[in-house]
Every structure is written in structure tokens, then in C-alpha cells.
Amino acid sequence: MTSSPEIAMPAADPKDPYAMPALMPSSADRAIRSFDYADFDIPTRKQEDFRYTPVERVEEFFQPFASSDDVTATVGMIDGSALPDTVTVRTASKEETGVPAVGEPADRIEAIEWAAAPSELVIDIRADTPTPVLVDVSGHGLDLAALHIVIVARPHVRADVVIEHTGSARLAEGVEVTAMQGSELSVTSVQEWNDDSKHVGGHRLRIGAEATLRHSVVTLGGDVVRLRMDQDFDGPHAKSDMLGIYFVGAGKHYEHRTMVVHNHPECMSRVIYKGALSGEHAHSTWVGNALIEPTAPGTDSYELNRNLVLTKGAIADSEPNLEIENGNIVGAGHASSVGRFDEEQLFYMESRGVPERQARKLVVHGFFKELVDQVGIPQIDDRIMATLDARLDESVAAPIAEKADDGTANNNENYAHNQEEN
Amino acid sequence: MSTLEIKDLRASVETKEGRKQILNGVNLTIESNTTHAIMGPNGSGKSTLAYTLAGHPKYQVDGGEVLLDGQNLLEMTPDERARAGLFLAMQYPVEVPGVSMTNFLRTAVTAVQGKAPSIRTWTKELSEAMERLRMDPKFAQRSVNEGFSGGEKKRAEVLQLELLRPKFAILDETDSGLDVDALRIVSEGVNRAKENTGMGIMMVTHYTRILKYIKPDVVHVFAHGQVVETGGPELADVLEEEGYDKYLPEGTTESALA
Ligand SMILES: Nc1ncnc2c1ncn2[C@@H]1O[C@H](COP(=O)(O)OP(=O)(O)OP(=O)(O)O)[C@@H](O)[C@H]1O
Numbered sequence: 312m313t314s315s316p317e318i319a320m321p322a323a324d325p326k327d328p329y330a331m332p333a334l335m336p337s338s339a340d341r342a343i344r345s346f347d348y349a350d351f352d353i354p355t356r357k358q359e360d361f362r363y364t365p366v367e368r369v370e371e372f373f374q375p376f377a378s379s380d381d382v383t384a385t386v387g388m389i390d391g392s393a394l395p396d397t398v399t400v401r402t403a404s405k406e407e408t409g410v411p412a413v414g415e416p417a418d419r420i421e422a423i424e425w426a427a428a429p430s431e432l433v434i435d436i437r438a439d440t441p442t443p444v445l446v447d448v449s450g451h452g453l454d455l456a457a458l459h460i461v462i463v464a465r466p467h468v469r470a471d472v473v474i475e476h477t478g479s480a481r482l483a484e485g486v487e488v489t490a491m492q493g494s495e496l497s498v499t500s501v502q503e504w505n506d507d508s509k510h511v512g513g514h515r516l517r518i519g520a521e522a523t524l525r526h527s528v529v530t531l532g533g534d535v536v537r538l539r540m541d542q543d544f545d546g547p548h549a550k551s552d553m554l555g556i557y558f559v560g561a562g563k564h565y566e567h568r569t570m571v572v573h574n575h576p577e578c579m580s581r582v583i584y585k586g587a588l589s590g591e592h593a594h595s596t597w598v599g600n601a602l603i604e605p606t607a608p609g610t611d612s613y614e615l616n617r618n619l620v621l622t623k624g625a626i627a628d629s630e631p632n633l634e635i636e637n638g639n640i641v642g643a644g645h646a647s648s649v650g651r652f653d654e655e656q657l658f659y660m661e662s663r664g665v666p667e668r669q670a671r672k673l674v675v676h677g678f679f680k681e682l683v684d685q686v687g688i689p690q691i692d693d694r695i696m697a698t699l700d701a702r703l704d705e706s707v708a709a710p711i712a713e714k715a716d717d718g719t720a721n722n723n724e725n726y727a728h729n730q731e732e733n
Numbered sequence: 734m735s736t737l738e739i740k741d742l743r744a745s746v747e748t749k750e751g752r753k754q755i756l757n758g759v760n761l762t763i764e765s766n767t768t769h770a771i772m773g774p775n776g777s778g779k780s781t782l783a784y785t786l787a788g789h790p791k792y793q794v795d796g797g798e799v800l801l802d803g804q805n806l807l808e809m810t811p812d813e814r815a816r817a818g819l820f821l822a823m824q825y826p827v828e829v830p831g832v833s834m835t836n837f838l839r840t841a842v843t844a845v846q847g848k849a850p851s852i853r854t855w856t857k858e859l860s861e862a863m864e865r866l867r868m869d870p871k872f873a874q875r876s877v878n879e880g881f882s883g884g885e886k887k888r889a890e891v892l893q894l895e896l897l898r899p900k901f902a903i904l905d906e907t908d909s910g911l912d913v914d915a916l917r918i919v920s921e922g923v924n925r926a927k928e929n930t931g932m933g934i935m936m937v938t939h940y941t942r943i944l945k946y947i948k949p950d951v952v953h954v955f956a957h958g959q960v961v962e963t964g965g966p967e968l969a970d971v972l973e974e975e976g977y978d979k980y981l982p983e984g985t986t987e988s989a990l991a
């Protein structure tokens with residue numbers, strides 16, 4: 312590692328690795344990037360990035376395939392109105408130059424997706440667009456499909472894009488988002504797949520100088536959903552918000568990996584992912600990587616993941632990783648927790664006349680409400696809360712998290728890799 | 734006029750060492766508008782009695798009945814018991830992170846009354862009730878009991894008691910951990926609720942000081958899972974003087990027995 316001369320690089324303090332730069336030899340972000348899937352090994356659980364992934368359930372996405380037509384994507388406005396002339400939508404060939412895409416695939420799944428996607432769906436937002444743009448991605452069958460979406464907000468443009476995934480599909484999807492200088496863009500990806508669906512892929516995000524990107528992921532349906540988000544900056548004084556909401560039912564695996572790279576000065580990033588789990592073998596994974604490079608003095612970064620385990624037999628993996636290579640920062644923090652809704656809380660509320668189902672609802676609403684509001688798309692707020700309710704109702708018959716009468720909390724069943732608040 | 738009848742109630746709990754009998758045949762009848770104080774040594778089963786009446790799943794009923802105006806409470810879920818008119822102010826109120834007091838109270842009042850109170854009268858009723866208990870209005874926005882001090886939790890219990898207007902209230906050491914002013918404020922809340930509703934009260938306490946504010950009609954001594962003596966208010970003073978020695982087998986304490 313070399314560092315620019317004006318940036319002091321004091322030695323790391325092993326007792327307080329976050330106070331001083333840790334001169335770590337390698338970084339997730341310096342892993343291979345390539346459009347050629349042959350450059351990546353076939354994922355196994357031995358690889359760091361796939362440690363928590365049930366690879367056998369997504370292995371069909373590890374080998375090249377020809378995309379079927381089982382998944383369609385149509386672009387309109389969220390209120391059903393016609394596309395305004397501030398938004399240009401077109402299908403571009405992948406060879407076309409001038410499509411301002413973000414970067415190369417970061418893992419084999421993304422590289423395979425790139426190879427399989429027949430073209431790119433480009434959504435170019437050239438002026439302020441007050442009504443959210445809706446990308447309706449519908450699955451009509453389980454033949455493998457690949458989809459590549461490119462979203463660009465031109466300089467100083469304000470706009471919102473919602474990508475909605477519904478139906479039944481096995482989809483590899485790549486989304487590239489560029490928020491150009493001074494723009495204010497939000498991109499919200501909602502996964503409300505049917506139970507038979509699988510969805511893998513990644514979002515590659517770049518935020519220009521003075522721009523703000525609010526990137527939200529809402530995963531409420533599907534058998535397996537595995538998304539990685541790789542975000543970096545293209546200039547100073549930019550802001551990144553990455554929000555995530557998930558509700559994992561019995562037997563499902565939802566995995567979200569966020570990678571924030573601070574590569575420019577005085578940028579701010581906030582990663583907030585919250586999830587609830589309910590039912591046997593419900594499994595969630597959140598891995599939050601944040602890298603603060605020597606070129607990013609004045610960085611302010613924070614990541615948080617909270618999990619609410621509603622029943623026995625659900626597992627939430629939560630792992631924040633911070634790499635700080637710059638001593639001159641405003642802050643770099645993380646917090647991660649796995650909490651259980653327990654019998655005592657339920658009894659307390661019931662003893663005040665509140666029925667069990669409603670008590671659970673209160674807790675789940677309280678857990679998510681603020682974050683749903685922060686996603687900031689009023690047109691989908693109510694639906695997200697309603698879907699959360701429906702998912703909860705489906706799982707209410709399941710036994711509750713913990714029988715307290717044996718006096719032993721079942722921490723092993725619901726473990727966190729990091730339960731400290733920092 | 735309502736009656737809460739506890740007849741030969743037996744209950745046990747599953748422990749690491751096996752099943753443990755805690756209630757050994759409790760008999761007690763409480764009428765509307767009367768206050769029963771229950772006093773007894775630590776570990777004698779007072780909280781267990783309170784929890785068992787409210788339906789805590791940890792406690793298994795092994796025999797006996799509990800009737801509220803003839804309805805068998807033991808066959809009801811905890812929320813059904815609350816809707817039937819039972820209220821338990823807990824010795825250790827539970828924290829429920831993420832659920833605001835105001836939202837929780839409104840949900841509970843709606844459940845117990847069977848219909849939602851109108852927003853306007855509800856807001857007023859809540860803020861007035863909180864003011865009478867000298868609770869900062871900010872508490873309404875905080876999560877249920879989360880980070881409340883011991884005394885604040887007890888006030889919040891009495892706040893719920895006032896709003897839910899039960900037929901019978903079980904107060905499990907609601908006076909413990911209160912400073913002198915809070916003791917008076919909380920007692921006034923209980924007395925107000927009783928005046929407004931004519932509820933019957935079963936009050937578990939270790940101290941006669943609260944009996945200055947909440948006058949008991951009957952005092953019971955509770956030991957090894959039973960009511961072992963019943964008397965008038967003067968019994969409390971005798972207990973304060975003499976302790977529980979005469980109710981325990983010689984040379985033992987209740988905890989050592991337990
Ligand atoms: N869940 C439980 N597991 C094991 N033992 C229990 C459990 N609940 C109660 N006990 C035991 O039952 C006995 C009665 O407990 P309880 O809490 O009812 O006593 P108490 O009379 O309320 O005491 P205190 O005056 O200290 O509040 C005690 O010995 C207690 O340890």
C-alpha cells in the first residue's frame with residue numbers, strides 16, 4: 312500500500328483497531344474484478360464471500376446459461392402515468408460504448424449474469440423527475456433468466472427509481488447505478504417473489520461529487536435471495552445511504568452483502584439493515600464491509616444491522632467488517648445485534664389484553680416502521696408494512712422463540728458474530 | 734359487584750432439578766371494592782400466585798379453580814383473562830423494545846374495551862392520566878418500559894391500571910423501589926382507580942408503609958404456597974413487629990425450604 316504524502320499513517324493500535332488505521336494487507340475490494348467468469352472460481356463455502364451461502368441452492372447460477380424469456384421488465388411511472396420526457400428508457404447492446412456503467416463484476420455470479428444477459432436495460436434520467444420511476448420485473452416461470460439494468464441520474468438531477476420483483480423466477484440480475492455529480496437519487500429494489508423463486512446478483516453503485524444516493528433493498532419473498540451491493544464514490548462530499556429490510560420465513564435464505572468503499576475525501580456513508588426471521592431454518596445473512604482508503608480523509612461511515620428472531624430455529628448471521636486505512640477520519644462505527652422476541656414480552660402484552668397475534672405485530676411494526684419511512688417512497692410504504700404483516704401471519708402458528716422455563720437461553724440457535732455495540 | 738374466587742389452587746414450575754411445587758392449595762375470595770393485602774416471606778410463592786392467576790405459561794396449574802364471577806379463568810389465555818377484567822401489575826415489568834407506550838396503551842385499551850377510543854378523547858385521557866402520576870409526557874413516546882427506572886416502571890404499571898379499568902387488580906410489590914413521594918403518587922393512582930371502578934385489589938407487599946395510603950380491609954399471611962392466616966389491618970402491624978418466624982418450621986427460613 313502506498314499513501315499520498317499528506318496523509319499521515321500512524322501505526323495501528325491492536326487494542327483499539329478503529330482508532331487508528333489498520334494497515335491490513337488485503338481487502339475485499341482488492342479482490343478480482345472481471346467481466347470474464349472464468350476469472351472466478353466456482354463458489355464454495357470455503358470462500359470468504361460464500362461462507363454463509365447455501366451454495367448448493369444457487370449452483371445453477373455458477374455456470375453459463377442462455378437466458379430464457381421467463382422474466383420480463385417494463386418501465387413506467389409508479390402512479391401509472393406515462394413516462395415523462397425527463398426519463399429515457401432503451402435497450403442497449405452490451406457492446407455499445409457510452410453507456411455509463413459502473414464497473415466490472417465482483418464475483419462469479421455477477422460475471423455469469425453479465426455473460427447471460429442478452430442486453431442492457433438503460434434508464435437515463437436527464438432532469439428532475441418528481442414521480443418515482445417503476446421498473447416492473449415479473450417472473451413467469453423457473454427457466455433461468457438474466458437481466459441487466461443500468462440506471463443513471465445526470466448531474467444535479469433529483470429522481471427516485473423503484474425496481475419491483477414479483478412472480479416466480481430464477482433470476483440473475485445486475486443493477487448498475489450512477490448518481491452523477493450533485494444528483495439526488497434513490498433506488499429501491501423490492502423482492503416480493505413467490506416461494507419458489509431464486510434471485511441472485513449484485514448492485515454496483517457509484518456516487519459522484521456532492522451527490523446523494525439512497526439505495527434500499529426490501530426482501531420479503533422468494534426461496535433464496537442473495538444480493539451484493541458494491542458502492543464507491545466518484546468525487547468528494549458525497550453521501551451514501553444503504554438501507555435494507557428483510558423478513559425471512561421458514562426455510563428461506565436471504566443474504567445481503569454491502570461493500571462501501573470510501574475512496575474520496577469527506578464522504579459520508581450510512582448502512583442500516585434490519586431483518587426479522589420467523590420459522591424453522593429461516594436464515595438471514597448480512598455482511599457489511601466498509602473500507603476507508605488512504606485517499607479518503609474526513610470520512611464519516613457507520614453501519615448497523617439488527618435482527619429480530621421471532622421463533623425457534625431461525626438463524627441470523629450478522630457480520631460487520633471495517634477496514635480503515637486512513638487515520639484522519641470523522642468516524643467509522645458499526646453495530647450489529649440479534650435479538651429475540653421472547654415469551655416474557657409476549658406474556659406482558661397479553662396480560663394487558665392484547666392477543667398474541669397483535670402483540671407480535673406491534674413488535675414487528677415497531678422494529679421496521681422507522682426504516683420503512685426512511686426508504687422514503689410513500690407510494691410503497693403501506694404495501695411494505697402490509698406484506699410484513701402477511702408474512703408474520705403466515706408464521707404465527709410457529710412456536711415462539713424461546714421456552715424460558717428451562718432457564719437456558721438458546722443463544723446457539725440464534726447466534727451473532729458480533730453482538731457488541733460500538 | 735364482582736367476585737374473584739381462588740379455590741385450592743396448586744401450581745408448579747419446571748426447573749433444572751425437576752418439577753417444583755410452589756402453590757400448595759391457595760384459598761382466597763376477593764369482592765369488588767375490597768382490598769386484600771398479602772404479606773409473606775421471600776420465596777413463599779406470592780409472585781407465582783399472581784402470575785398463575787394472570788396465566789403465565791411458565792406455571793403449570795396442578796389443581797384447583799379460579800372463578801371470576803363464575804367464569805373459569807384457568808381455561809382462558811392471558812389476554813382473555815385481561816379482557817375478562819383481571820389486571821396484574823408486575824413486580825418486574827417487562828421491557829418491550831420498539832413498541833411505544835402510546836401505541837401499546839391504545840392497543841391494550843382497544844382490546845380490553847372492545848373498541849378503539851376516539852383519538853381526541855384518548856390523547857386527552859392519556860396525557861391527563863400521566864400528569865396525575867407525575868410522568869413526563871415524553872414517556873408516551875418511549876418504548877414500553879425500556880430504560881425506565883424501577884420507580885418509573887411501577888408508575889407505568891399504575892398508569893395502565895387506571896386506563897384499563899379492571900374488575901380485579903393484582904399489585905405485586907407495586908410499592909417496592911418507590912421513594913416517599915412516588916409511593917404517595919402511586920397509591921393515589923390505585924385509590925383513584927378503585928374509586929372510579931369499584932375494583933377489588935389483591936396487593937402483595939412487604940411493607941406496612943403502603944398500607945397507610947392504601948387501606949386494606951383484609952390482611953393475609955402467605956407462607957409455603959398457602960394462605961396461613963387471615964386478619965384485619967392490625968395483622969400487618971403484628972407481622973411488622975414479629976416477622977414470619979411463627980409461620981415457618983423451626984430453624985428454617987422459607988428460602989431454605991424452597
Ligand atoms: N421459573 C422458576 N424457576 C424456578 N424456580 C422458580 C420459578 N419461579 C418461581 N420459582 C421459585 O418458586 C418460589 C416462589 O417464588 P415467588 O417469586 O413466587 O416468591 P415471592 O413470594 O414472590 O418472593 P419475593 O417476596 O421475593 O418476591 C421461589 O423459591 C422461586 O425461586
Ligand SMILES: [Mg+2]
Pocket residue numbers: 779780781824905906
Ligand atoms: Mg415476588
